[in-house]
Amino acid sequence: GIQVEQSPPDLILQxxxxxxLRCNFSDSVNNLQWFHQNPWGQLINLFYxxxxxxxxxxxxxTTVATERYSxxxxxxxxxxxxxxxxxxxxxxxxxxxxxxxGTRLKVLA
Amino acid sequence: xxxxxxxxxxxxxxxxxxxxxxCTVEGTSNPNLYWYRQAAGRGLQLLFxxxxxxxxxxxxxxxxxxxxxxxxxxxxxxxxxxxxxxxxYLCAWSSPGPRQYFGPGTRLTVT
Numbered sequence: 001g002i003q004v005e006q007s008p009p010d011l012i013l014q015x016x017x018x019x020x021l022r023c024n025f026s027d028s029v030n031n032l033q034w035f036h037q038n039p040w041g042q043l044i045n046l047f048y049x050x051x052x053x054x055x056x057x058x059x060x061x062t063t064v065a066t067e068r069y070s071x072x073x074x075x076x077x078x079x080x081x082x083x084x085x086x087x088x089x090x091x092x093x094x095x096x097x098x099x100x101x102g103t104r105l106k107v108l109a
Numbered sequence: 110x111x112x113x114x115x116x117x118x119x120x121x122x123x124x125x126x127x128x129x130x131x132c133t134v135e136g137t138s139n140p141n142l143y144w145y146r147q148a149a150g151r152g153l154q155l156l157f158x159x160x161x162x163x164x165x166x167x168x169x170x171x172x173x174x175x176x177x178x179x180x181x182x183x184x185x186x187x188x189x190x191x192x193x194x195x196x197x198y199l200c201a202w203s204s205p206g207p208r209q210y211f212g213p214g215t216r217l218t219v220t
Contacts, residue, residue: 031207033209041216043199045208045210048207086153095141095143095207095209096155096158096168097155099152099153102151
């Protein structure tokens with residue numbers, strides 16, 4: 001099956017810093033999502049981005065499907081950005097998502 | 110707007126007892142519905158998904174089952190819980206496309 005690897009596994013930032021999170025996947029996909037899980041466990045859908053680039057406020061994401069990776073950029077980080085970031089991919093023609101192991105981000109005030 | 114509910118929020122059950130977790134979605138019709146489990150400190154594992162009433166696909170052989178008695182209701186069950194069933198159970202929906210939205214989850218501890 002598809003393997004999904006995220007890096008780095010852990011990241012500590014000072015408030016205001018920028019960061020890049022990476023998601024590598026082992027097979028062709030046409031569905032990719034990024035999620036943020038807050039410290040209370042709630043998962044928030046950040047982006048649906050099977051290819052190309054999207055931006056939403058301080059967050060942006062880029063997926064290069066032909067090279068099997070996606071990047072999530074966080075600019076001017078805030079303490080509320082803390083939590084775990086997951087990417088999830090699904091094989092073409094299905095909505096069965098495989099989640100990566102996540103990047104745990106802590107933003108310090 | 111669409112809303113997804115899960116209950117209970119937390120549950121402590123003894124080994125061998127039955128389980129029933131409920132998930133309901135409001136504000137949409139004929140959603141795809143999903144059950145995931147998250148072990149402590151790990152990613153999410155897809156357990157079941159459903160594209161319609163009575164249509165359930167199981168992704169991982171295990172001690173659990175799922176049912177969809179109504180269009181916007183998804184139930185996760187077990188006849189006899191095991192210690193390994195402990196975890197954080199999340200329900201999600203998508204409709205009409207592939208973008209998924211998650212409920213608040215149920216933390217299950219089997220003792």
